Amino acid sequence: MAHAQELGAGVRDVTTVSGIEKTKSSHWMIEIGQERIEARILVGADGRNSTVARLRNLLPRPARERVALQTHIPLPHNFGNRVVLQFLSEGYSGQAPVNDRELNLCLVGVPASISSLRRWAEQNFGITADHPWRTITPLTRAALPPAHENLFLIGDASRVVEPFTGEGIYYALRSGELAAHAIAKIVRGEDRQSALREFSCAHAAMYRGRLWINQIARAAVLSPRFASLVLQTARFQPSILRLLTGKIVPGSKM
Ligand SMILES: Cc1cc2nc3c(=O)[nH]c(=O)nc-3n(C[C@H](O)[C@H](O)[C@H](O)COP(=O)(O)OP(=O)(O)OC[C@H]3O[C@@H](n4cnc5c(N)ncnc54)[C@H](O)[C@@H]3O)c2cc1C
Structure with missing residues (x-):
């Protein structure tokens, strides 16, 4: 600008x-x-x-099948410079440092589960109940x-x-x-x-070539058990993860 x-x-x-x-x-x-x-x-x-x-x-x-919550919180001690995508029974959470002081924390789930996802975040990251969150919808x-x-x-x-x-x-x-x-x-x-x-x-x-990744990600939220199963299988068959990562980040190596 x-x-x-x-x-x-x-x-x-x-x-x-x-x-x-x-x-x-x-x-x-x-x-x-x-x-x-x-x-x-x-x-x-x-x-x-x-x-x-x-x-x-x-x-x-707008389709409101899923919603997201997003906020910045103090960067937890020892979080390090990594990106975490965590499957939960109610949806998923994405965590990434914004700078050396703050963590960007996102929660994605269906409307009925978003409050329990928020409680999960409050317990796991020591967030107070009155902490402000940004709501993002529609997700797709x-x-x-x-x-x-x-x-x-x-x-x-x-x-x-x-x-x-x-x-x-x-x-x-x-x-x-x-x-x-x-x-x-x-x-x-x-x-x-x-x-x-x-x-x-x-x-x-x-x-081009990315839309089916979107579908997989959507399935992961709507059916976290299925997503966990795929990830467990990927531990023994890393080629699956390599294929998915290669679609999103061409030329990447895992
Ligand atoms: C939970 C979540 C996590 C995400 N995480 C990532 C990530 O880690 N990495 C990544 O690359 N992407 C991520 N994304 C996607 C990313 O945020 C968006 O794709 C990106 O911000 C799109 O940029 P944009 O400029 O098109 O729109 P926006 O960033 O939404 O910007 C639009 C701008 O237009 C302004 N605006 C709207 N209406 C008006 C109006 N009437 N008059 C004047 N101004 C107006 C808004 O205020 C805003 O500033 C995430 C999205 C979500 C929902």
């Missing part, structure tokens, strides 16, 4: 986009509080519950096409990735980069339709 500002981008911090309209010249009129900004191209980078997609009637009905939803004439949806706004695979930030950044290339072409006067097609193809290619 600092780099974009250096190049002349205007930043409106701590403001909310509340309305968007198409103008007669097919530009966008974007409402931000009292201010209205006209734009030739709009990029919705506003997350899984994208306001831009909602205002354009693109957002699918149908993907939206990322390119619509002069509207781009990037990151979670277009496609939400299962948090278990922990790589949503990469997709958000990379899809932003792909959109920027396409927009640069359009602004330079190159053929709009071929720039949009190229962007959509590169966007789809980025996710």
Whole structure:
């Protein structure tokens, strides 16, 4: 963002986009509080519950089969620099240090089990009952096409990735980069339709081969016993884990 500002981008911090309209010249009129900004191209980078997609009637009905809780707590002594993904009978927990003082703690489960997952976390990490947690929902939803004439949806706004695979930030950044290339072409006067097609193809290619990992992760939450069985088997057959890891992190070695 600092780099974009250096190049002349205007930043409106701590403001909310509340309305968007198409103008007669097919530009966008974007409402931000009292201010209205006209734009030739709009990029919705506003997350899984994208306001831009909602205002354009693109957002699918949310599925609330699973929810997540997330918080930062003091980094437990001796936690070390590792990432923990822990299967529990009610769902799963992800734990990773944010810095040398704090731990990012996530809990994922079905709505009926989320309170007992929270109690598990309170007991295991010495968290008080009044500690603030952030609720995240929906955890997954149908993907939206990322390119619509002069509207781009990037990151979670277009496609939400299962948090278990922990790589949503990469997709958000990379899809932003792909959109920027396409927009640069359009602004330079190159053929709009071929720039949009190229962007959509590169966007789809980025996710190819990962969707079944999402399904496995989803099954792991809905049926933790099955997930534990697979992991126990993987102890004796490490090729299973190698295969799954290789799908998420190409070129990785376990
Ligand atoms: C429990 C959980 C754990 C995860 N763990 C990881 C992990 O370890 N590693 C990883 O890579 N990914 C992880 N992810 C996924 C990751 O958080 C997302 O994929 C990523 O943040 C998507 O980035 P984004 O920029 O598309 O959306 P977001 O990060 O959601 O950003 C959207 C932004 O838009 C703003 N916004 C929304 N509406 C408006 C509006 N109307 N006006 C103005 N601003 C608005 C929001 O305030 C927000 O700042 C996890 C997700 C979950 C649910």
